[in-house]
Amino acid sequence: MTRTRAILAATSIATAAALAVAACDGGDPPASPSPEPSASSAAPSTSASPSATSVIVPPERPKSMDDDGPAGAEAAAVYFLELDDYIMKTGDTAEWEAMSHKSCEYCANRLDQARQIAERGDTFEGGEAQIRVLHTYEQDAATGIWPIDVEIKEARSTITDAEGEVVFEQEALTSTARVEASRSDDRWVIVGVPDIPES
Amino acid sequence: MIRASTAIALIAALTFAAASTDYTGRSDDNDKKYKVESHGQGWVETADGRKPARDEPQDRYARTDAVTCGVLGESLDALSDIVTAPGACPEGTDIVEITTSCADGEYALDALWVQRVRDDGTYGDAEQLTEDECITPADIARQARREFRTMKIKAPKATMQGNPPMVVNVRYPAYTTAAPQDRTVTLLGVPVVIRAEPTEFTWDFDDPHSTGASTLTTTSPGRAWQEGDPLPDESWVGHTYDRLGTPGEDADTAVDDNGNVYRTGVGVTLTTTWQGRFRVQGTSTWIDIPGTITTTSTTAPTTVTEARTRLVCDALTGSTTC
Numbered sequence: 174m175t176r177t178r179a180i181l182a183a184t185s186i187a188t189a190a191a192l193a194v195a196a197c198d199g200g201d202p203p204a205s206p207s208p209e210p211s212a213s214s215a216a217p218s219t220s221a222s223p224s225a226t227s228v229i230v231p232p233e234r235p236k237s238m239d240d241d242g243p244a245g246a247e248a249a250a251v252y253f254l255e256l257d258d259y260i261m262k263t264g265d266t267a268e269w270e271a272m273s274h275k276s277c278e279y280c281a282n283r284l285d286q287a288r289q290i291a292e293r294g295d296t297f298e299g300g301e302a303q304i305r306v307l308h309t310y311e312q313d314a315a316t317g318i319w320p321i322d323v324e325i326k327e328a329r330s331t332i333t334d335a336e337g338e339v340v341f342e343q344e345a346l347t348s349t350a351r352v353e354a355s356r357s358d359d360r361w362v363i364v365g366v367p368d369i370p371e372s
Numbered sequence: 373m374i375r376a377s378t379a380i381a382l383i384a385a386l387t388f389a390a391a392s393t394d395y396t397g398r399s400d401d402n403d404k405k406y407k408v409e410s411h412g413q414g415w416v417e418t419a420d421g422r423k424p425a426r427d428e429p430q431d432r433y434a435r436t437d438a439v440t441c442g443v444l445g446e447s448l449d450a451l452s453d454i455v456t457a458p459g460a461c462p463e464g465t466d467i468v469e470i471t472t473s474c475a476d477g478e479y480a481l482d483a484l485w486v487q488r489v490r491d492d493g494t495y496g497d498a499e500q501l502t503e504d505e506c507i508t509p510a511d512i513a514r515q516a517r518r519e520f521r522t523m524k525i526k527a528p529k530a531t532m533q534g535n536p537p538m539v540v541n542v543r544y545p546a547y548t549t550a551a552p553q554d555r556t557v558t559l560l561g562v563p564v565v566i567r568a569e570p571t572e573f574t575w576d577f578d579d580p581h582s583t584g585a586s587t588l589t590t591t592s593p594g595r596a597w598q599e600g601d602p603l604p605d606e607s608w609v610g611h612t613y614d615r616l617g618t619p620g621e622d623a624d625t626a627v628d629d630n631g632n633v634y635r636t637g638v639g640v641t642l643t644t645t646w647q648g649r650f651r652v653q654g655t656s657t658w659i660d661i662p663g664t665i666t667t668t669s670t671t672a673p674t675t676v677t678e679a680r681t682r683l684v685c686d687a688l689t690g691s692t693t694c
Contacts, residue, residue, distance in 0.1 A: 176410075193529060242415065242422065242424050243414045243422060243423075243425075244415070244421070257398055276405065277404050277621045278402075278404065279401050279403050282401035283401055286395060286396065286401070289395075290395075297566075309414035309415060310410035310411060310413070311410075311411055311413065312414060312424060313408035313409070314430035314433075315430070316407065318406055318407060318408045320406070320408060320410040325399075327398070330397075331397050340395060341395035341396075343397045346397070348398075348399045350399065350402060353406065365403040365405075366408060367402050367403040367404070368399075370406055370556075371555060
């Protein structure tokens, strides 16, 4: 249930350029490739301008979200959590809002933060996440909610203000969460993202 | 006018001050509560792919205040059919919500309703199974007891402090990191914290040969010896091995090349007794739950050896001092 996505960020271009320069010196051996399925891939760039514009691609909506059963619920949960760093970086929150149920605190909290970043002109970097489904429970009969436990593997993230000062920083982090997904008007919505309750 | 501009300036200052601190990581933003209980596995693999584990519609149970149609202000006899859909009240009547008021210290539990599945797969009207009830602390205590009995308590880590092999006639401190373990549950609609508290520790030092007892029961979890502490004595939670048994007669006891007796496979066991308590969330009074639970922790098997006094230069090649 993990997918990678291509994000062409200004930082990775700059890094690639720096590596390319280092390789030209003929001194150091080239840096070994990251063993992780990297979330950011940098195309070889000849113009190593630091002002290279960043192109942030939204995560791809999986076809399996058309399913109204457990496979669709899982796909929706994964897709929704993958949208997090996208909304933080772009302020494009339309898809996030469409998938947020009004009773989802997590959805509202993250939306507030994305809006705040955009309003203040701050910059969110990193935070790309790989989501893995740990367990999908039976559908709750009364509400139609599918509870799904997931693991979230996040890359390091920073928020930088207009003056270039880092105002928030989080190291790479692996955490777990419960996603409560349900159908509403024939689409998937997220009803809540609590911690996984202790059994 | 002046006052107004001061206020604006103050707000601006507050906003600015907050700017660098109010961002959070995603896990800090999680919902505080989950919406539904979870159980089972949601799907099964079939030849046609993944299918919901329960494809059949299930009866729906819900607790909610009784809502009926009636005329406000009239006697309860005027209440008519139960409302199952918004706007379902006939003209001239209102939606009336019936709530029960409970005495101090009691908790209201909404009525239980069911919507049963009809043969054609659709749901019937809601039927009321129970009335609104007032839950007393005694009702909760009964439930809490059952909840505590099924609580999965993690066995705490038991440590015998000392680098292997341990030697005879030394008091080795034994300690555990047992801490209260909490579990939050909803009992009869009331959120309750169930707590297991470690109250008694029984150590079995796996020592049938020594002159002292092989077990020690204490209410203290013990503590680790640290730099600056006096040498551990009998007042410390711990154990002294002073006999290792007879080589050849006792299975794990043997003699090494230097003539030292040693005993292998010495494993220490800690049995922790946990007392249950509960409190209703939002109150501060803990109420004991009768009965206890025990957990067992073990340490990795180690070796205890005699340390014979020996001149160091024995082992030094070419030494001339001895």
